[in-house]
Amino acid sequence: MAITYQSPIKFNNFSPISPSYPISNNFTNLKFRFCPSPVSSKTHTHITIPEPEPVFTSVKSFAPATIANLGPGFDFLGCAVDGIGDFITLKIDPNVRPGQLLISNINGDNGRLTKDPLHNCAGIAAFCVMKMLNVQSVGLSISLEKGLPLGSGLGSSAASAAAAAVAVNEIFGRKLSVDQLVLAGLESETKVSGYHADNIAPSIMGGFVLVRSYDPLELIPLKFPYDKDLFFVLVNPEFEAPTKKMRAALPPEVTMSHHIWNCSQAGALVAAILQGDSRGLGKALSSDKIVEPRRGPLIPGMEGVKKAALEAGAFGCTISGAGPTLVAVTDEEEKGREIGERMVEAFMKEGNLKALAMVKKLDPVGARLVSSNLR
Amino acid sequence: MAITYQSPIKFNNFSPISPSYPISNNFTNLKFRFCPSPVSSKTHTHITIPEPEPVFTSVKSFAPATIANLGPGFDFLGCAVDGIGDFITLKIDPNVRPGQLLISNINGDNGRLTKDPLHNCAGIAAFCVMKMLNVQSVGLSISLEKGLPLGSGLGSSAASAAAAAVAVNEIFGRKLSVDQLVLAGLESETKVSGYHADNIAPSIMGGFVLVRSYDPLELIPLKFPYDKDLFFVLVNPEFEAPTKKMRAALPPEVTMSHHIWNCSQAGALVAAILQGDSRGLGKALSSDKIVEPRRGPLIPGMEGVKKAALEAGAFGCTISGAGPTLVAVTDEEEKGREIGERMVEAFMKEGNLKALAMVKKLDPVGARLVSSNLR
Numbered sequence: 001m002a003i004t005y006q007s008p009i010k011f012n013n014f015s016p017i018s019p020s021y022p023i024s025n026n027f028t029n030l031k032f033r034f035c036p037s038p039v040s041s042k043t044h045t046h047i048t049i050p051e052p053e054p055v056f057t058s059v060k061s062f063a064p065a066t067i068a069n070l071g072p073g074f075d076f077l078g079c080a081v082d083g084i085g086d087f088i089t090l091k092i093d094p095n096v097r098p099g100q101l102l103i104s105n106i107n108g109d110n111g112r113l114t115k116d117p118l119h120n121c122a123g124i125a126a127f128c129v130m131k132m133l134n135v136q137s138v139g140l141s142i143s144l145e146k147g148l149p150l151g152s153g154l155g156s157s158a159a160s161a162a163a164a165a166v167a168v169n170e171i172f173g174r175k176l177s178v179d180q181l182v183l184a185g186l187e188s189e190t191k192v193s194g195y196h197a198d199n200i201a202p203s204i205m206g207g208f209v210l211v212r213s214y215d216p217l218e219l220i221p222l223k224f225p226y227d228k229d230l231f232f233v234l235v236n237p238e239f240e241a242p243t244k245k246m247r248a249a250l251p252p253e254v255t256m257s258h259h260i261w262n263c264s265q266a267g268a269l270v271a272a273i274l275q276g277d278s279r280g281l282g283k284a285l286s287s288d289k290i291v292e293p294r295r296g297p298l299i300p301g302m303e304g305v306k307k308a309a310l311e312a313g314a315f316g317c318t319i320s321g322a323g324p325t326l327v328a329v330t331d332e333e334e335k336g337r338e339i340g341e342r343m344v345e346a347f348m349k350e351g352n353l354k355a356l357a358m359v360k361k362l363d364p365v366g367a368r369l370v371s372s373n374l375r
Numbered sequence: 376m377a378i379t380y381q382s383p384i385k386f387n388n389f390s391p392i393s394p395s396y397p398i399s400n401n402f403t404n405l406k407f408r409f410c411p412s413p414v415s416s417k418t419h420t421h422i423t424i425p426e427p428e429p430v431f432t433s434v435k436s437f438a439p440a441t442i443a444n445l446g447p448g449f450d451f452l453g454c455a456v457d458g459i460g461d462f463i464t465l466k467i468d469p470n471v472r473p474g475q476l477l478i479s480n481i482n483g484d485n486g487r488l489t490k491d492p493l494h495n496c497a498g499i500a501a502f503c504v505m506k507m508l509n510v511q512s513v514g515l516s517i518s519l520e521k522g523l524p525l526g527s528g529l530g531s532s533a534a535s536a537a538a539a540a541v542a543v544n545e546i547f548g549r550k551l552s553v554d555q556l557v558l559a560g561l562e563s564e565t566k567v568s569g570y571h572a573d574n575i576a577p578s579i580m581g582g583f584v585l586v587r588s589y590d591p592l593e594l595i596p597l598k599f600p601y602d603k604d605l606f607f608v609l610v611n612p613e614f615e616a617p618t619k620k621m622r623a624a625l626p627p628e629v630t631m632s633h634h635i636w637n638c639s640q641a642g643a644l645v646a647a648i649l650q651g652d653s654r655g656l657g658k659a660l661s662s663d664k665i666v667e668p669r670r671g672p673l674i675p676g677m678e679g680v681k682k683a684a685l686e687a688g689a690f691g692c693t694i695s696g697a698g699p700t701l702v703a704v705t706d707e708e709e710k711g712r713e714i715g716e717r718m719v720e721a722f723m724k725e726g727n728l729k730a731l732a733m734v735k736k737l738d739p740v741g742a743r744l745v746s747s748n749l750r
Binding site for chain 2: 072073074075076077210211212213220222250251252253254255256259260262263264265266267268269270271274275280284290
C-alpha cells in the first residue's frame with residue numbers, strides 16, 4: 001500500500017467570510033507537506049481530480065481513539081479502539097466563501113482548541129482534503145464534537161483530523177483513497193502533534209496499522225482475526241503528561257542489545273496480532289526496554305499500576321501513546337473490568353491520582369460516515 | 376512455545392572405548408548450559424525421563440541450511456532452506472562404551488572439523504540429547520556428511536547440530552519435543568559458533584522462526600503460506616568472511632532513529648512472512664540500516680552485487696548470516712536463476728571473487744529422519 005500521492009493543485013488564497021472567524025492573513029505562505037502544490041520528485045504521481053460536485057448537503061462522521069507506540073512498536077505501530085472518538089458535522093455552507101472552510105463550533109474541549117482551521121487539527125485535515133479534491137465552488141463549515149480528552153495518549157488530535165478528512169471526502173462522494181486521507185491527516189498531525197502516522201493511520205483505517213516508511217508513506221494493515229478475543233483496558237489518570245519531558249526522556253542512542261531485544265519484541269508483536277494471539281500480544285507490548293523505562297517514571301505510580309494490571313491477570317501493560325493513559329491487554333471483557341479496577345486503585349495508591357478505566361475492543365473499521373443528508 | 380526445560384540428569388563420566396578417539400579427559404568438569412545437571416531455578420520444570428530403549432539400530436537424518444539475521448531480523452529471525460544441508464548417520468555401536476558417543480567419520484569438511492564430540496557441533500548436540508534422554512545403556516557412533524560449506528553464512532554448524540540432535544532423538548523413539556531439540560542444538564551453537572538460536576531453531580523446526588527470548592527460550596514459528604511463491608537466490612563467493620572483523624563491525628550503540636527504522640522493518644518483515652508477501656519480504660529484508668551497512672563493506676563487491684540483484688528484479692538482497700553468502704529474494708525460480716547469474720558476474724566484476732549461485736525454496740519441515748533400520 002505504497003503512497004506516492006502529491007496533489008498538483010496549487011494553494012488558493014483563502015479567507016473566511018465570517019468576520020468573527022479568527023484566522024491569520026498569510027495563507028499564501030502556508031506550506032502543506034502532503035497536499036501541496038507543484039510536484040517535483042519523479043517518484044510522485046500526478047493526480048488531477050476535476051472539482052467534484054457535493055453529494056450531500058451535510059454529513060456526520062466519526063473517528064476512533066487510537067493507541068500508538070504499543071511498547072516495542074514505538075513510533076510505527078498503532079491500533080484503533082472501538083466506541084470512543086470524535087465526531088465531525090460538516091456542511092455545505094453558503095455563508096462561507098467558496099473553496100474555504102469555517103470551524104463553526106467545538107464541543108467537549110473545555111474551550112482549549114482554536115477555531116482557526118489552519119491551526120486546528122480537524123481544520124488542517126479538512127482543508128488538506130479540500131485541496132486534494134480541488135474544491136473551489138462551495139464553502140464548508142465544520143462542527144467538532146470531542147469525545148476524547150486532550151493530551152491523554154489516546155490520539156485525540158488524530159481522531160479529530162481523521163473524522164474531518166473523512167467527512168470532506170464523503171460529502172464530495174468519496175473520491176479519495178484511504179491512503180490519501182491518511183496523508184491529509186498526517187499533514188494535520190505534523191503541524192499539531194508531531195510527524196508521526198501511528199495514530200492517524202489506524203484512526204482512518206481501523207485495526208492495527210504498521211507504518212513501514214514515510215517517504216513514500218507506506219502503511220501495512222495488520223488484521224487481527226475476527227474470531228479471536230482482544231480487549232484493551234484503558235486507564236486514564238487525572239494527570240497532564242509533561243509532553244516536553246516525555247520527548248526529552250527518549251534516549252538519542254540505544255545499546256545494540258536493547259535494540260535487538262526491542263526489534264525481536266516488535267516482530268513478536270506483529271506475529272501475535274496476525275496470529276490472533278492476545279496473550280502474545282500483551283506480552284510483547286509489555287516488553288519494551290527502551291522507551292517505557294524512561295517515560296514510565298514520569299507518570300506517577302506507573303510501575304505500580306502496571307504491576308497491579310499484571311497481577312490481576314493482564315497479558316501485558318504499557319503506556320498508550322505518550323501517556324498518561326495506560327493500556328493493558330486481556331481476552332475477556334469481565335476480566336478486563338477487574339484489571340481496570342485494580343489499576344485505578346493502584347493509580348490512587350501509588351501515584352495519588354484519580355483515574356478512570358474503560359474496557360474496549362479493537363475498532364476494525366476506522367473513521368466512517370455516521371449520517372448524511374442528500375442534496 | 377515457551378521452553379523451560381532443564382534436564383535434572385547428572386553428567387556422567389564419559390570416555391570412549393576406541394583408543395584412536397581423540398578426546399580430552401576432564402569430562403566431569405564440562406558444563407552444559409541447557410541440558411545440564413541440577414535444576415536450581417524455580418522457573419525450570421523438572422522432567423525425568425526413564426532411559427528409553429532404542430527403536431532402531433541405525434538412523435540417517437538430514438538438517439537444512441538456514442539463513443539467519445535476515446536484515447532487520449538481525450540475531451532473532453532465521454529460516455530454513457530446502458535441499459541443502461548436512462546428513463548424520465547414527466548407530467547403536469557395541470564398540471562404544473554405554474552412555475558414550477563416538478564420531479567415527481566426517482566427510483565433506485576438507486579435514487577441518489574435529490572428531491572430538493565435545494568440541495564438534497554434531498557431537499555436542501548429540502551428547503546433549505543423550506543426556507536429556509538419560510542414555511546410559513548403549514553407546515552411539517555418528518558419521519557426519521557435510522553438505523554445507525563451513526563459515527559461509529548458511530548455518531553450517533547449526534545444520535550438523537540439528538541433524539545430530541534429531542538422529543539421537545529418533546533412534547530412541549522420538550521422546551523429546553522439538554523445543555528440547557532446539558535447546559540441545561543451542562548448547563552446541565553456544566560452544567562452537569555463538570549464543571544465538573536463529574540458525575539452530577529453523578534448522579530443526581523448518582520455515583521461519585522468530586527467537587522471542589532466551590531466558591526462557593521462546594520460539595515463534597512464522598508460517599509462510601504454502602500457496603505463495605518464495606525463492607531464495609544464494610550466492611556464495613570464494614571468500615572467507617573475517618569472523619572477528621564481522622563481529623567487531625557491529626556498533627555498540629545505534630541511534631534512536633535507526634532503531635525505530637529497523638524495528639519497523641522487522642515488523643514489516645514478520646508481516647510479509649505471515650501474509651505470504653514475497654515482495655514485501657524482500658523489501659524488508661533489504662532495508663537494514665544498522666548491520667548491513669557495516670558488515671557489507673567487509674565482503675568485497677557486496678554493494679555492487681546487491682545492486683545487480685535489485686536491477687535484475689530481486690525484491691531485496693542482504694547478507695546471509697554473517698556472510699559472505701548473499702541472499703536475494705524473488706517469487707519465480709527462472710527469474711531467480713537470472714538474478715543469480717547477475718550476482719555472480721557482479722561478484723567477479725566488483726569484488727574479483729568467483730561465486731556460485733543457487734536458487735532454493737523455503738524448507739517448511741526442518742531436520743528429519745531420512746532412513747532407519749529397525750532393531
